Amino acid sequence: MITSRTAKECGTADFGWLQARYTFSFGHYFDPKLMGYASLRVLNQEVLAPGASFQPRTYPRVDVLNIILQGAAEYRDSAGNSIRAQAGEAALLSAQPNVSYSELNTSASQPLTRMQLWLDACPEHENALTQKMTLQDTTHFLLASPDGEKGSLQLRQNVWIHHLDLGAGEQITLPVRGPRAYLQSIHGQIDAQGSASRELQKLACGDGAFILQENSLTVSAITPLRALLIDMPV
Template sequence: MIIPRIQKQCGHADFGWLQAQYTFSFGHYFDPDFTHYGALRVLNRETIAPKAACQAKTYPNINIINFILQRDAEFHDSEGNRIHQSENECLLLSPIPHISYSEHNVSHEKPLIQLQLWINAYVEYFCHPPQKRKLANLANNDALTLLASPNGSENNLKIRQQIWISHIYLKTEQSMTLSLKGKNSYLYSITGIVKLANNNHKIAYIHCSDNAFLMQEQKVKLTAQTDFRGILICLN
């Protein structure tokens, strides 16, 4: 089953220094039908004003995955550590209990645009040091790049959950068939328009900032209507 959800159906916030779109219930936004999707608890698209920073806070037992779409960012923790993250980088952070973290836009002139995921972590797994990698090599036209997996093999990030996260990059009219892991999957459009079709010929379209829940699907065909970048999350 393919269930699209357009960005207008999501939660939104505008605090001046921060503009955000919430796929799931977060902060002041609550939708009882969208509190999580399996282990996926949060997916926020955020624009942070120049020189602005999110208030320092502690986190529950989660994996934080941060995708920088434009500009550079830094995470600061209460022990004085700093983690720099550049544009087109993916950062996996395992927050340590009792340590607070804040996020900063290091640019004094331009807004930071990022996509942030919170994913439940297995409690018996220890916290990994921060891990980083490039989202994808767009110059090589890599259509599918595995970013994170439970094993952390093949230069992808090791995540404390049975989940696989990939970056998709398709040129206009380019198609690919995805073989999906686990029972359910989720597709988010970073930019562009893509057509989805399953084996039952169910068709849906998602645009920039839209998403689609892929439930009990083993394969889905994607066809880019424009140049398309997306994030695919496969959940066990």
């Protein structure tokens, strides 16, 4: 089963210095039916004005993945760690209890646009406090995984995050390891079909889709496409 979650259905915010779209309940946006999906707690796309920042705040025990789409950011924690990332890079924070984290748009003239995911972390797993990678210029690569396979970022949870970059008319089929996954269009239009589905699910720019009980997913790019497939066996 593939069920869409359109960009128009998502929660939004506009505080002047911050514009945001929330797939799941976050901040002032609350929907008791959308508190996350399996271990995926948060999936936001946010734009921070030049020089804007999130003041220090604490997180639950989650891995915080930031995919920088435009501009540059700096992440700092109260333990003295920091990491910088710019467009074309991803930064992963292994959030710790009793540690606060801040985020800064380091440019005085350019907005910072990024995707942010929170993934529940297994209590018995510990990884490097910060990780960073340059996104590959390829049709498909593994962005994050439990074991850091193929040079991917290492998560504290059994989740595999695939990054897709397809030209118009291109198609790819990916295996789905478990009963649940989530497909997110960063930009571009998609025809998505699972191994058990008979009908195509059409997604527009910014739309997402819940994937349930599919052994594989075929993604066809109607327009130039950039997307994430978040595979969550548990």
